[in-house]
Amino acid sequence: MALETSIDQASGRVPITIVALKGELDASNFTELIEDVRRLYEEGSRDLLLDLTDLAFMASSGLVALHSILRLMHGEAPPDPEAGWGALHSLGLDVSGGGTQTEVQLCGPQGPVERVLTRTGLSRLFLIHPDRASAIAAF
Amino acid sequence: MALETSIDQASGRVPITIVALKGELDASNFTELIEDVRRLYEEGSRDLLLDLTDLAFMASSGLVALHSILRLMHGEAPPDPEAGWGALHSLGLDVSGGGTQTEVQLCGPQGPVERVLTRTGLSRLFLIHPDRASAIAAF
Amino acid sequence: MSDSAERSEASARTLRVPSELGQLAALRDFLRTAADEAGVGDAGAADLVQAVDEAATNAMIHGHAGRPGWVEVDVATKDDRFVVNVRDDAPGFDPTTVQSPDLSVHPANRRPGGMGVLLARLCVDEMTYRPRPGGGNILTLVRRFERNGKEDR
Amino acid sequence: MSDSAERSEASARTLRVPSELGQLAALRDFLRTAADEAGVGDAGAADLVQAVDEAATNAMIHGHAGRPGWVEVDVATKDDRFVVNVRDDAPGFDPTTVQSPDLSVHPANRRPGGMGVLLARLCVDEMTYRPRPGGGNILTLVRRFERNGKEDR
Ligand SMILES: Nc1ncnc2c1ncn2[C@@H]1O[C@H](COP(=O)(O)OP(=O)(O)O)[C@@H](O)[C@H]1O
Ligand SMILES: Nc1ncnc2c1ncn2[C@@H]1O[C@H](COP(=O)(O)OP(=O)(O)O)[C@@H](O)[C@H]1O
Numbered sequence: 005m006a007l008e009t010s011i012d013q014a015s016g017r018v019p020i021t022i023v024a025l026k027g028e029l030d031a032s033n034f035t036e037l038i039e040d041v042r043r044l045y046e047e048g049s050r051d052l053l054l055d056l057t058d059l060a061f062m063a064s065s066g067l068v069a070l071h072s073i074l075r076l077m078h079g080e081a082p083p084d085p086e087a088g089w090g091a092l093h094s095l096g097l098d099v100s101g102g103g104t105q106t107e108v109q110l111c112g113p114q115g116p117v118e119r120v121l122t123r124t125g126l127s128r129l130f131l132i133h134p135d136r137a138s139a140i141a142a143f
Numbered sequence: 144m145a146l147e148t149s150i151d152q153a154s155g156r157v158p159i160t161i162v163a164l165k166g167e168l169d170a171s172n173f174t175e176l177i178e179d180v181r182r183l184y185e186e187g188s189r190d191l192l193l194d195l196t197d198l199a200f201m202a203s204s205g206l207v208a209l210h211s212i213l214r215l216m217h218g219e220a221p222p223d224p225e226a227g228w229g230a231l232h233s234l235g236l237d238v239s240g241g242g243t244q245t246e247v248q249l250c251g252p253q254g255p256v257e258r259v260l261t262r263t264g265l266s267r268l269f270l271i272h273p274d275r276a277s278a279i280a281a282f
Numbered sequence: 283m284s285d286s287a288e289r290s291e292a293s294a295r296t297l298r299v300p301s302e303l304g305q306l307a308a309l310r311d312f313l314r315t316a317a318d319e320a321g322v323g324d325a326g327a328a329d330l331v332q333a334v335d336e337a338a339t340n341a342m343i344h345g346h347a348g349r350p351g352w353v354e355v356d357v358a359t360k361d362d363r364f365v366v367n368v369r370d371d372a373p374g375f376d377p378t379t380v381q382s383p384d385l386s387v388h389p390a391n392r393r394p395g396g397m398g399v400l401l402a403r404l405c406v407d408e409m410t411y412r413p414r415p416g417g418g419n420i421l422t423l424v425r426r427f428e429r430n431g432k433e434d435r
Numbered sequence: 436m437s438d439s440a441e442r443s444e445a446s447a448r449t450l451r452v453p454s455e456l457g458q459l460a461a462l463r464d465f466l467r468t469a470a471d472e473a474g475v476g477d478a479g480a481a482d483l484v485q486a487v488d489e490a491a492t493n494a495m496i497h498g499h500a501g502r503p504g505w506v507e508v509d510v511a512t513k514d515d516r517f518v519v520n521v522r523d524d525a526p527g528f529d530p531t532t533v534q535s536p537d538l539s540v541h542p543a544n545r546r547p548g549g550m551g552v553l554l555a556r557l558c559v560d561e562m563t564y565r566p567r568p569g570g571g572n573i574l575t576l577v578r579r580f581e582r583n584g585k586e587d588r
Contacts, residue, residue, distance in 0.1 A: 005460060005464075006460070028460060028463070030456070030459050030460070030463075030488060030492070031456045031459060031492045031495075031496065032456035032457050032459055032460075061463065061481075061484065061485075061488070063459075063485070063488050063489065063492060063551075064489055064492075064548075064550040064551040064554050065492065065551075067547065067548075067550055068547045068548050071542075071547035071548075072547065115477070115478060115481065116478075116481035116482075116484075116485065119478075119481075119482075120485065120554065123553075123554060123557045124538070124542075124550045124553070124554060125538045125541075125542050126542050126550075128541060128542055129542050129543060144307060144311075145307070167307060167310070169303070169306050169307070169310075169335060169339070170303045170306060170339045170342075170343065171303035171304050171306055171307075200310065200328075200331065200332075200335070202306075202332070202335050202336065202339060202398075203336055203339075203395075203397040203398040203401050204339065204398075206394065206395075206397055207394045207395050210389075210394035211394065254324070254325060254328065255325075255328035255329075255331075255332065258325075258328075258329075259332065259401065262400075262401060262404045263385070263389075263397045263400070263401060264385045264388075264389050265389050265397075267388060267389055268389050268390060294453065295450075295451070295452045295453065295458060295461060296449075296450070296451040296452075297448075297449070297450050297451075297465070298448070298449040298450075298451070298509075299448045299449075300447065300448065305448060308448060308468065308469075311464075311468065312450070312465075315461065315464065316461075356451075
């Protein structure tokens with residue numbers, strides 16, 4: 005099962021770019037996802053919803069992709085995949101107030117993907133909605 | 144994918160027992176199919192339709208099962224699976240007139256299963272119908 | 283040849299199963315997935331699955347004959363050739379020496395069985411045998427296919 | 436122990452793939468099928484798939500690091516334990532010595548990455564390492580499960 009990415013637009017209070025992932029996100033394809041989002045940012049997308057409903061598997065490299073996507077959507081220098089994961093730095097987000105960023109939000113994670121987000125604490129970086137409709141309403 | 148067998152009754156000009164096979168018929172399960180048919184014969188079935196529509200794979204051991212089923216339905220001593228395939232003898236059917244027996248008929252074989260029947264010449268032992276309805280009409 | 287054979291044994295995608303008939307389904311799934319990935323096409327994939335199933339079944343039933351052992355299948359694509367090696371650690375036996383049943387005889391007058399090697403042969407373009415260095419058998423099955431526009435990567 | 440390890444290497448159901456990230460999907464499929472057959476349950480199967488994917492990915496990325504090589508996974512069920520060995524021929528590395536990231540630090544203040552070994556560990560009940568006789572590594576992952584009424588045959 006490879007990874008398929010499909011891109012939609014929706015309008016909440018802001019224009020939302022929806023990236024729906026289908027299949028398995030692993031070390032063989034996570035950089036493609038980063039590149040897709042880099043392109044979307046360059047084309048003007050500023051608010052991103054990752055729809056994980058049909059994502060059957062996410063490796064820890066998928067978490068690196070989420071981290072990188074967050075950086076990209078905050079206008080930080082896009083990480084260079086050639087330089088390896090070690091080249092990525094921690095996010096310059098201010099989390100002292102306990103608030104969560106809203107530029108990148110997630111929806112629909114199924115059991116296995118949700119457990120990965122929870123076990124690694126990455127879920128704390130994102131607002132996670134049960135489905136696409138409630139996510140769009142939240143932007 | 145294991146083998147699932149489901150049994151139905153239908154009435155054409157004679158009462159027909161329909162054995163529908165789903166999954167894969169191979170060396171690990173072909174004797175179960177023979178035993179199912181042995182039991183049906185002992186319970187009084189005399190005309191048998193094997194519905195192969197959902198059979199995705201048939202190994203050469205499946206051909207041995209077809210051979211054995213034909214023997215059983217002609218009231219010949221049921222072969223003893225313990226004695227191995229070598230213990231089965233050729234069928235005592237009279238094929239000199241070119242006629243085909245009608246007690247066991249087949250329907251619905253898909254590409255792979257049909258090719259097995261054709262390549263080995265076993266298709267000559269059976270009337271093979273495209274679907275269940277036309278098979279029932281032919282009994 | 284032994285050198286390249288051993289290199290392929292080391293690094294091609296390979297599934298090894300214990301010699302139990304209940305493992306045949308896993309071998310078939312493995313072949314189906316690999317043939318699909320290679321773009322062999324539905325009929326070609328089904329034929330490869332059939333040939334490998336027959337070879338593996340014979341290794342288990344006639345080769346190991348109830349004794350413990352393993353059967354191993356590796357796959358590789360070389361240009362327009364899908365190449366499968368079926369290896370086992372059973373006593374040496376060359377199936378290409380098996381005499382084919384006479385298909386001109388009506389099946390009602392044939393003994394059942396004896397169709398496996400023939401079927402395997404009919405399902406592939408090449409079937410070659412060699413003993414496995416260290417003991418056992420290697421049966422190589424090749425099926426040609428059209429690389430219909432699939433990218434070479 | 437080396438004896439029983441080598442026997443298991445010989446006869447358990449085993450998938451070997453070349454060290455290429457594109458082969459990870461085949462390893463996951465293999466695990467999923469085997470765990471389903473064993474009746475491990477959906478969540479247990481998903482966790483085993485996750486753990487094996489992380490271990491195999493590390494062997495490929497950090498172990499072989501672009502050099503040719505192979506990764507091999509074998510599976511067995513022993514009572515209520517589903518046991519997976521992940522073997523490779525990469526330079527020796529014991530992942531059980533890797534220090535876990537501090538999960539109390541907010542992820543915004545952590546570096547990305549460094550989650551693979553931790554995730555694998557969290558997904559199984561036991562993780563043990565030993566060097567592979569002849570070179571390489573063997574990581575053994577065990578997940579317990581309830582044999583809910585499945586027949587012992
Ligand atoms: N791997 C093997 N080891 C030993 N004998 C074999 C092997 N494969 C085939 N044979 C012999 O060849 C015969 C024909 O095999 P096959 O065409 O597959 O038909 P079947 O297995 O139904 O008898 C077998 O009956 C057996 O005697
Ligand atoms: N098989 C291996 N061979 C060599 N080094 C490894 C191996 N597995 C893990 N490591 C080392 O341990 C570190 C942590 O691994 P991991 O938790 O999987 O995170 P990541 O791979 O994202 O860095 C790696 O960065 C690497 O330095």
